[in-house]
Amino acid sequence: MTRWYRERKREHFYRAAKKEGYRSRAAYKLKQIQNRFHVIRKGDVVIDFGAAPGGWSQVAREIIGEKGLVVGIDLQPIKPIKGAIFIVGDITKKETIEKIKEKIGNKKVDVIISDMSPNISGNYSLDHANSIWLAENALDFAKKFLKNNGNFICKVFEGELLKEFLNKAKADFEVVKLHSPPASRKSSSEIYVIAKIFKKTEGGAEEIEQSDNG
Numbered sequence: 001m002t003r004w005y006r007e008r009k010r011e012h013f014y015r016a017a018k019k020e021g022y023r024s025r026a027a028y029k030l031k032q033i034q035n036r037f038h039v040i041r042k043g044d045v046v047i048d049f050g051a052a053p054g055g056w057s058q059v060a061r062e063i064i065g066e067k068g069l070v071v072g073i074d075l076q077p078i079k080p081i082k083g084a085i086f087i088v089g090d091i092t093k094k095e096t097i098e099k100i101k102e103k104i105g106n107k108k109v110d111v112i113i114s115d116m117s118p119n120i121s122g123n124y125s126l127d128h129a130n131s132i133w134l135a136e137n138a139l140d141f142a143k144k145f146l147k148n149n150g151n152f153i154c155k156v157f158e159g160e161l162l163k164e165f166l167n168k169a170k171a172d173f174e175v176v177k178l179h180s181p182p183a184s185r186k187s188s189s190e191i192y193v194i195a196k197i198f199k200k201t202e203g204g205a206e207e208i209e210q211s212d213n214g
């Protein structure tokens with residue numbers, strides 16, 4: 001793909017996002033993943049890691065409809081979206097996990113989506129390792145809170161640690177695939193792990209306690 005074509009494509013999704021009222025071009029990546037893999041369903045409870053500025057949460061909200069719930073978490077604050085709850089926090093920190101637990105109360109988590117990116121240092125090995133670290137935190141959360149047969153999507157930067165991460169995901173999900181949606185830049189090293197049908201083991205998932213704040 002030529003540089004000219006890449007830039008046209010980027011511009012295309014930027015314009016489309018502006019026109020259709022999405023907060024990010026990234027929204028189209030989730031739409032494309034959803035069209036192909038059907039990870040989110042109407043009425044689902046969806047946890048969105050790295051949700052700012054809110055494009056994926058908007059798309060998730062459209063799919064789940066009025067009866068579903070999106071809980072989005074990011075280091076950055078996010079402007080409100082009807083039917084979504086946002087938490088400002090670092091998902092690698094225990095206190096953030098506690099806040100998420102409070103918000104979901106006793107609801108079952110159907111899907112976890114993560115588009116988190118680490119701060120880019122420019123040192124590829126470091127950026128890759130940081131991306132895998134974020135992905136591992138998202139996967140650990142999924143293993144604790146996802147309901148049986150739930151789904152998980154996670155962005156990672158490709159590199160030598162990816163295989164081990166995939167093996168960890170394969171241990172608990174029936175289907176694990178790598179996918180690069182057309183809206184991802186071809187020059188980008190990002191790729192999405194699509195993990196479907198969580199096999200919840202006895203005692204493997206943390207019970208979500210009823211919360212007064214949920």
Ligand SMILES: C[S@@+](CC[C@H](N)C(=O)[O-])C[C@H]1O[C@@H](n2cnc3c(N)ncnc32)[C@H](O)[C@@H]1O
Binds near residue numbers: 075
């Ligand atoms: C590419 S953006 C997400 C775009 C979003 N999916 C959308 O469509 O609007 C990546 C986000 O990951 C967030 N992030 C990075 N590390 C994080 C962490 N430890 N905890 C929570 N969010 C994190 C960043 O703040 C950033 O907003």
